[in-house]
Amino acid sequence: MGQLDKTLKGYTNVILSVAWSPDGTKLASTGHDHTLRIWDATAGQSLTVVQASDSVFKAAWGPFGGRLAYGDVTTQNATSTANVAATPGTFTNAGFHFIVPPTTLSDLQAIAHKCIARSDVLDTLTPNLNANQLGPFVDKVKGLSNQHVGPGCATDLIAVANALQKKP
Numbered sequence: 001m002g003q004l005d006k007t008l009k010g011y012t013n014v015i016l017s018v019a020w021s022p023d024g025t026k027l028a029s030t031g032h033d034h035t036l037r038i039w040d041a042t043a044g045q046s047l048t049v050v051q052a053s054d055s056v057f058k059a060a061w062g063p064f065g066g067r068l069a070y071g072d073v074t075t076q077n078a079t080s081t082a083n084v085a086a087t088p089g090t091f092t093n094a095g096f097h098f099i100v101p102p103t104t105l106s107d108l109q110a111i112a113h114k115c116i117a118r119s120d121v122l123d124t125l126t127p128n129l130n131a132n133q134l135g136p137f138v139d140k141v142k143g144l145s146n147q148h149v150g151p152g153c154a155t156d157l158i159a160v161a162n163a164l165q166k167k168p
Helices: 081-086 105-115 119-125 131-143 151-166
Strands: 015-020 026-031 035-040 045-051 056-061 068-072 095-099
Touching: 015 056, 026 056, 026 068, 035 056, 035 068, 105 119, 105 151, 119 131, 131 151
Parallel strands: none
Antiparallel strands: 015 026, 026 035, 035 045, 056 068, 068 095
């Protein structure tokens, strides 16, 4: 049996799922306390907490790590969320959501390097990328054909760049 490395705390109810980010630097966890939590896997620190309307059952990272999808559900006619799976017809407001986890310019560049195979295309997008160049970066990504950047890659790059532009 392995040795315990870290214990991440913060939940007030049962943890339902845990998922590693594709690069292994973050964890996403979901729980019956109506939260999705994103953690720095190295430091063991909470990066953000997303409050949902009810239990968050599962979260999954996009293949490039730029987005995270999660599902929650508001229930009625059930005494607890645990009874929902066994009680058809009790879902009243099921939701499937996408978020961009806390991110940096380095994360954006790492995603670009993971999902853009052609170095000439990569070189036009990321040289000396800084916060002032995010708008033109998004425009360039939108202008690329599917031959240069796949739709999942482009969506992640645009979502992360847009989130970075909104940072204070």
